Amino acid sequence: MYEQITKQISHLIQLDIKELECFTSKLQVQTLKKKELLLQEGDICKYAYFINSGCLRYFYSVEGVENTGQFFFENNWYTDYDSFLLGKPSKQNIEALEDCEIVFLSKTDLQHLFVEVPKFEKFGRIMAENAYLGIRNKNEMLVNQTAEERYLTLIKERPKVFERVPQHYIASYLGIKPPSLSRIRRRLVHK
Numbered sequence: 001m002y003e004q005i006t007k008q009i010s011h012l013i014q015l016d017i018k019e020l021e022c023f024t025s026k027l028q029v030q031t032l033k034k035k036e037l038l039l040q041e042g043d044i045c046k047y048a049y050f051i052n053s054g055c056l057r058y059f060y061s062v063e064g065v066e067n068t069g070q071f072f073f074e075n076n077w078y079t080d081y082d083s084f085l086l087g088k089p090s091k092q093n094i095e096a097l098e099d100c101e102i103v104f105l106s107k108t109d110l111q112h113l114f115v116e117v118p119k120f121e122k123f124g125r126i127m128a129e130n131a132y133l134g135i136r137n138k139n140e141m142l143v144n145q146t147a148e149e150r151y152l153t154l155i156k157e158r159p160k161v162f163e164r165v166p167q168h169y170i171a172s173y174l175g176i177k178p179p180s181l182s183r184i185r186r187r188l189v190h191k
Contacts, residue, residue: 033096041092042089047084048127058070081131
């Protein structure tokens, strides 16, 4: 049950058996059905989530329109950092796009790990850096690339998205409407 998360952690920090047991003793597991929400706008995010299996997306609901921010697949971490760090209500909704198994760690337990196993402070720093870089890259993509360039970048860097995510969510992620995505795809097929 914790094999994937401990393997992923071991790529970032080296833990001895006692430290690993301390870590795994704080983990919990949850399953989600497709379309089920892990976090809803207005909730406070109290957990850091690791995806054992499945796919999640986070989105914002603006005047009834869902704007997709990102997709997360197995062996990835997710948390709403603003809500998690500041204890304020989330503006995000986190939805399972497939049946999922999630391993999670509470903010309180993570804080205890920072004290009990100081190596986890490095883990926390790396996670924060990765979250920052992901947000920065997405913002640069939206500002500096055309819709077609964003589409081609996504195909190149994250082909799994096209295998497992419905097209209307991909369009939303790219910042375009589904008909625009269809036109881009048709144009590229004819090139």
